[in-house]
Amino acid sequence: MLNRVSTFFYKRPKLVLALFLAPPLLWFLVVYIGALITLLINSFFYLDGFTGQVVREFTLQTYAKLLIPTNLQIFARTTVMAILVTIASVILAFPLAYYIARFASPRMKTWLYVAVTLPLWTSYVVRVYSWKLILAQEGIISWFARLIHLDGLLNWYLSHDLVGGPSLAVSPTGIFIVFVYIWLPYMVIPIQTALERVPKSLIEASGDLGATPAQTFRTVLLPLSFPGVVAGSIFTFSLTLGDFIVPQLFGTSSFYIGKAVLTYQGTSGNIPLAAAFTMGPIVIMIVYLLIARKLGAFDAL
Amino acid sequence: MSDTAILFKNVSRHFGEVRAVDNVELEINDGEFFSMLGPSGSGKTTCLRMIAGFDRPTSGQIILYGQDVSNLPPYERPVNTVFQDYALFPHMTIEENIGYGLMIKGIAKDERAQRVEEMLKLVRLPGYGQRKPSQLSGGQRQRVALARALINHPKVLLLDEPLGALDLKLRQQMQVELKNIQREVGITFIFVTHDQEEALTMSDRIAVFNEGKIEQVGSPADVYEHPSTPFVAGFVGTSNLVSGEVAQRITGSSKRFSVRPEKIHLAKSNEQAASDMFVANGSVRDVVYLGLYTRYLVELEGGGDLVVVEQNLKTTSMDVTGVKGQKVQLFWKKDHVSYVGG
Numbered sequence: 001m002l003n004r005v006s007t008f009f010y011k012r013p014k015l016v017l018a019l020f021l022a023p024p025l026l027w028f029l030v031v032y033i034g035a036l037i038t039l040l041i042n043s044f045f046y047l048d049g050f051t052g053q054v055v056r057e058f059t060l061q062t063y064a065k066l067l068i069p070t071n072l073q074i075f076a077r078t079t080v081m082a083i084l085v086t087i088a089s090v091i092l093a094f095p096l097a098y099y100i101a102r103f104a105s106p107r108m109k110t111w112l113y114v115a116v117t118l119p120l121w122t123s124y125v126v127r128v129y130s131w132k133l134i135l136a137q138e139g140i141i142s143w144f145a146r147l148i149h150l151d152g153l154l155n156w157y158l159s160h161d162l163v164g165g166p167s168l169a170v171s172p173t174g175i176f177i178v179f180v181y182i183w184l185p186y187m188v189i190p191i192q193t194a195l196e197r198v199p200k201s202l203i204e205a206s207g208d209l210g211a212t213p214a215q216t217f218r219t220v221l222l223p224l225s226f227p228g229v230v231a232g233s234i235f236t237f238s239l240t241l242g243d244f245i246v247p248q249l250f251g252t253s254s255f256y257i258g259k260a261v262l263t264y265q266g267t268s269g270n271i272p273l274a275a276a277f278t279m280g281p282i283v284i285m286i287v288y289l290l291i292a293r294k295l296g297a298f299d300a301l
Numbered sequence: 302m303s304d305t306a307i308l309f310k311n312v313s314r315h316f317g318e319v320r321a322v323d324n325v326e327l328e329i330n331d332g333e334f335f336s337m338l339g340p341s342g343s344g345k346t347t348c349l350r351m352i353a354g355f356d357r358p359t360s361g362q363i364i365l366y367g368q369d370v371s372n373l374p375p376y377e378r379p380v381n382t383v384f385q386d387y388a389l390f391p392h393m394t395i396e397e398n399i400g401y402g403l404m405i406k407g408i409a410k411d412e413r414a415q416r417v418e419e420m421l422k423l424v425r426l427p428g429y430g431q432r433k434p435s436q437l438s439g440g441q442r443q444r445v446a447l448a449r450a451l452i453n454h455p456k457v458l459l460l461d462e463p464l465g466a467l468d469l470k471l472r473q474q475m476q477v478e479l480k481n482i483q484r485e486v487g488i489t490f491i492f493v494t495h496d497q498e499e500a501l502t503m504s505d506r507i508a509v510f511n512e513g514k515i516e517q518v519g520s521p522a523d524v525y526e527h528p529s530t531p532f533v534a535g536f537v538g539t540s541n542l543v544s545g546e547v548a549q550r551i552t553g554s555s556k557r558f559s560v561r562p563e564k565i566h567l568a569k570s571n572e573q574a575a576s577d578m579f580v581a582n583g584s585v586r587d588v589v590y591l592g593l594y595t596r597y598l599v600e601l602e603g604g605g606d607l608v609v610v611e612q613n614l615k616t617t618s619m620d621v622t623g624v625k626g627q628k629v630q631l632f633w634k635k636d637h638v639s640y641v642g643g
Contacts, residue, residue, distance in 0.1 A: 209381065
């Protein structure tokens with residue numbers, strides 16, 4: 001009996017493939033694509049300001065509302081933050097990834113790998129709250145600044161509206177620091193993987209042809225690990241664009257995209273506007289990926 | 302021409318307990334095609350890597366045209382390498398790959414392009430400049446790797462088993478081509494290989510490596526016809542090693558000797574051995590007909606086997622297989638015996 005079942009499937013490889021692929025495909029189509037389409041459809045409805053009800057009619061008026069200066073400022077602010085966080089992550093992650101990939105002994109490598117991913121094992125919210133303690137008015141950084149008599153400098157820095165606020169824990173700088181902290185592992189690992197995939201003989205060949213280690217880094221290692229940098233930046237960039245917890249906890253009154261979606265959808269029940277807001281990061285990501293492709297980031301894949 | 306290109310003075314390289322290279326003394330002449338031959342793990346590649354600068358000797362000195370380079374980094378040595386896996390830069394075009402060394406040196410674009418073009422002609426790949434390495438076949442990549450090294454006019458070119466990944470036909474073609482290119486550019490080539498036929502085909506001189514030491518250095522004919530150790534006799538070509546009592550019966554001395562299978566003559570019953578020949582008696586245990594020639598395994602009186610190879614000039618497969626089981630006499634010239642010691 002079992003034999004006959006085996007024979008039945010053996011003779012129909014396409015049926016087997018279909019059976020294996022059906023669950024993930026269903027999941028992908030219904031949950032991922034389905035949710036996105038629902039979002040898109042909702043963004044073309046509007047909220048009746050008088051009754052507070054969502055009117056299910058096709059309209060562009062929600063998008064018109066999305067494009068008022070205040071909201072455009074939210075997009076700009078969030079995008080600039082995502083870019084800065086990404087750049088800082090690359091600068092911090094590259095040397096670390098380089099060390100792990102090329103110099104660390106196998107034992108050291110394991111330890112560093114664990115150290116990099118360790119924060120991901122605990123709750124994100126707990127880790128974010130711990131930063132509240134570090135950055136607060138009475139926190140470690142302020143205390144240390146006072147200790148070395150630089151509290152004046154810190155206060156001067158915080159007095160600037162663009163970067164500062166009442167304390168580091170309530171300022172764009174605070175948001176930036178926490179973002180870089182929580183997304184860093186997502187940058188280290190792809191860069192490390194890319195660096196490890198560069199054959200050792202290429203490095204030797206470059207040196208053999210007269211290139212100093214610095215020249216080899218610039219002409220061989222960097223271009224070949226660039227896809228890793230782009231992969232990592234997709235994480236840091238998109239995660240920063242969509243996050244609402246960090247701006248909520250560390251932000252001043254200025255909104256970020258995630259926080260705006262939460263407010264419109266949760267507090268004021270304006271689901272169409274929240275949906276339209278969500279289209280923002282999607283469009284920004286598409287533009288980002290197109291630029292990345294133009295830079296040749298996917299050539300070496 | 303008799304200048305010394307490379308001199309190894311008591312060079313050793315230890316990896317922990319392992320003596321990868323053990324007290325090697327070696328002199329390579331200017332303009333010579335020199336092969337380092339040996340099984341894997343014999344130290345030949347480590348020697349090459351120490352000349353290139355990827356590895357440094359634990360002790361001893363490496364002198365390159367009179368200059369001690371033992372502690373110079375690779376980018377300060379006037380040598381270039383063709384790697385076993387070619388090591389072409391995948392993100393650059395063929396032109397950029399070949400011109401890489403010149404680009405690093407800061408040579409102007411126009412001159413670079415012109416010299417790259419010359420190199421592409423030398424390795425018979427004109428018109429391929431704009432392609433990526435992934436679009437070339439193994440043999441073509443091999444030539445690009447060669448061009449990329451030669452364009453820098455190195456004093457010595459190092460080749461690390463560069464033909465290993467090619468199929469037999471292409472390999473034989475590349476052997477001839479490499480030799481021609483070496484004659485054309487006239488620089489010293491150091492060629493690492495485990496393939497004895499390759500070494501015999503191309504080299505002016507060969508160093509045979511075993512367990513971190515050099516067993517013998519000499520011309521291909523020298524190494525083949527007069528192996529100085531049992532290892533060389535066994536590794537370069539096939540060889541018959543005879544020692545002890547059996548040797549005593551044949552040569553009158555118990556010294557160990559080696560004789561090549563093709564030097565031995567399977568005598569007909571009415572034949573007489575000349576005075577400059579050794580004679581051995583035995584019976585044919587096995588016959589393998591291989592078309593061009595036949596291989597006989599002859600069991601000697603007093604023990605031991607000899608492999609004998611004879612060309613099938615007039616004989617057919619019917620003739621040769623008939624010999625199996627018969628008693629035979631074997632003749633070979635005394636000159637063809639090498640006393641290998643040990």
